[in-house]
Structure formats: C-alpha cells, structure tokens
Amino acid sequence: MAMKTSRDIRNESRFMVLRAVYAGGTVTRAQVATETGLSPATVATLVGELVEEGVLREAGRISSQGGRPTSTFQANPQRGRLLAIDVAETYVRLDVYDLALARLDQEQVELAPGAQTIASVGEVIGGALTALRRREALADRDILFTGASLPGQVDTARGVDVFAPNWGWRDVPVVDVLEEAVGGRVRVDNPLMALATGELWFGAGRRFRDFIAVNLGTGVGAGIILDGQLLRGRGNSAGEWGHTTLVWQGRACRCGRQGCIESYVGVEGMRRTLEEIRSDHPLLEVVHHRAFIEQLMRAEAAGDAAAREAVQRTGDHLAAGLGNLINLLNPEHVSVLGWITRYAGTDLRERVRTRIQQECLPGPGSGVSLEFTETAGESVSLGMAVLALEGFLEQVGLPSPSSLPAPPAIDRTEHRAAWAVPGAPTPSRGPR
Secondary structure, three states: OOOOOHHHHHHHHHHHHHHHHHHHOOEEHHHHHHHHOOOHHHHHHHHHHHHHOOOEEEEEEEOOOOOOOEEEEEEOOOOOEEEEEEEOOOEEEEEEEEOOOOEEEEEEEEOOOOOOOHHHHHHHHHHHHHHHHOOOOOOOOOEEEEEEEOOOEEEOOOOEEEEEOOOOEEEEEOHHHHHHHHOOOEEEEOHHHHHHHHHHHHOHHHOOOOEEEEEEOOOEEEEEEEOOEEOOOOOOOOOOHHHOEOOOOOOEOOOOOEOEOHHHHOHHHHHHHHHHHOOOOHHHHOOOHHHHHHHHHHHHHOOOHHHHHHHHHHHHHHHHHHHHHHHHHOOOEEEEEOOHHHHOOHHHHHHHHHHHHHHOOHHHHHOOEEEEOOOOOHHHHHHHHHHHHHHHHHHOOOOOOOOOOOOOOOOHHHHHHHHHOOOOOOOOOOOO
C-alpha cells in the first residue's frame, strides 16, 4: 500500500468533516471533532475552508456556560444545485438536489422495451432537464455538477460504458453526449457504486463498516463496502455478483454466459421461472418490467398457485446467491435494495429469511443482519448526488473522497507479536 501524503490525509479529513455535518444536520465544531476523532484545530481549519467556498454556512449560535456563544454550521442549500441521473434499462430519472443533499424535484421518463443508444439516452435526458428547468427548483439556478449512473460496467476515468449487456453496449463513449445534454460537467459511474455510496452516507453505512448493498431490478448486482471503503476493483467493475454462476450450465444469461444469478433473480429470470411452472400463464404477456413484477406479486398475494411457486423459487435462488456473498465476504450486514423491493411481498422476504441460514456457514451466517429496504431507486440517486458533490468539491480545489478513509497502516511485525501474546488488546479499527 502506498504511503499517504499530507494532502491525502487532509482530503480524507475533509470528507470526515463533511459526512459528520450531513449526518448531524446542524453541528458545532466540537461535535464534529468528537464524531470524527480529529483535533479541534484541524476541524476549525477544514470548516473554515468549506465556509469560505460556500459549501457550509454558519447556522446560528448557541449559548455556552460562562464563555462566548458557540457557532453552529450546516450544509449550505443556497450554494447551487446538484443533478443526479439514473439511467436504467427501463427508465431515465433525473433528481435535483441542493448542496445539503435534500431532493427538490424529480423527472422520470419510462423507456420503451429494447436497446437504447447513447444518443437516444442523451435526448431523453435533455428533454427531462428542459421540463425541470421550467419549475422552481432549477429555474435560474446553476447546476454545480452532475452525477450519472449508467447500466453495466462503467470506466469512470475514461468516461466509457465498457459493457452493458442488456443494450449490447461495448466501449461506448458516454461523457461528451451527457455533458452536451446537461450543459455542464458530468461524472459517470455504474449503479452498484452509486447504490453502495448512497447506503454508505445515508443508510447502513451509519451503522456498519462492513456491509453489502444488493440491487434487485432488471439487472442484479452488489455494491461492497469493506472497512468503510467502497470496493471498486481494478476496472471499477467489482460487485458484478449478478454474473456469477448460480447453476452450472443453467439458463442463458444476456451477458453471454449460462447460469448467472441474474438469469434467476432479475426480472427476466423471474419471468422464466413462471414460464417453467406454467407456460400459458397470462402474466407472461406483460412486457413492461415493473408492471410484470407488480402484477406477479399481486397474483401471488391473491392465491395464484403458479405465481406463488415462482415467488418461492425466486426466494430460494436469492437466498443461495446471498449465502455465497455472505460466506465469501463475512459482512456485518446486507441491505437488499432496488425497485423490485418496492413490490416484493412478505412471502418473498420471509422465504429468503427462512432459507438464508441454510445457505450460510455457521460463522458468517450467525453474525450478519439482513434488511429489505423499499428505496425504489433512492439509494442510486443519493449515491450519484454524493458523487456529484465529490466532483464539485474537486473542481473548486477541495477534493474529498466519498468513502471512509482506510485505517492507518499496521506494522506487521508488531501486529504479529501482539496477537502472539495471550490477552493482548485487539488493534483499533479507527473511528466509526
């Protein structure tokens, strides 16, 4: 691991200050110092930088015992707007946020079934943005930065969608088209990284340092947070859990392989399961993905035997896939998110909860918590807003990485010696 420079440490410290402010809403410098473990002097300097740039603002003063009133600070919602774009296989959604990361407005466009081009996606974004600019949240307001999530494997450094199997995209340049559509700087990423970033800042990341954010939708994947840091992998494609093998030589997957988790748990996988149970089921004629899932869950709740069997088999497949993740990574927590969870009934959730312990080894399985969260895309949107904020801060000279800083490097000789001594204290994992 490369040694951190003083600039790296300062940037990480700035992130910790920002995250404490966003978590607390309105805070004092002393509260930030307590939350982050940074020195009062460091906190005062970093808060001063952020106030000078207009990212934070003084919110008021509170009385102190026998001394001068203490200033409080909060994110400055008047500084400008951030735009978060979620491009999925079935819709394009634009969310407008202020710099306090409060969502102010939204525009969503459903996409027709079938493949899209980056040009057609850009046209949809441009039209949605025009509609937003007519309304109060964005009228006469600057867009400071835009974060755009795109399906598939996205190379953020090159601005290229490397592989989006559902649309047949390979090495498609995307940034120039998106920047033309929004009229400003755009950072691109994939939904798994956005999902995990949203959970890190506003969800499970406030309680856990080791967790997995699973996305259930048209596609399936997992955003992975290990020791507070987002796992991106060498090519920014870590978390493609949906394209790991669940059934050897199983169903054909749109990625070109066979037996992938996505081909059993994604929307088309669930459709295939229903077809195997009853090939003439009327729901098989429902083309739109959201409509299919919603009607499938309603049919199951109403006592449709084939729908019930399809839901139960999907629960078994999902539990098996989650069990593989839990055994491999030994997380503290798994959040199951994505738009499917909005429609998923009690039976699917309970089927997964019942089966999950059978799929996990005793150690990893006994210590993990599992939660279904009806976010309906909120975590992806929030994650892209956070990544847009990161891009804006870098642009104005205040870079702040969006993941927690790594713990200090451990001297391995001392580390081994400490563990060799009975009763030696466990090394600290750093501030939570």
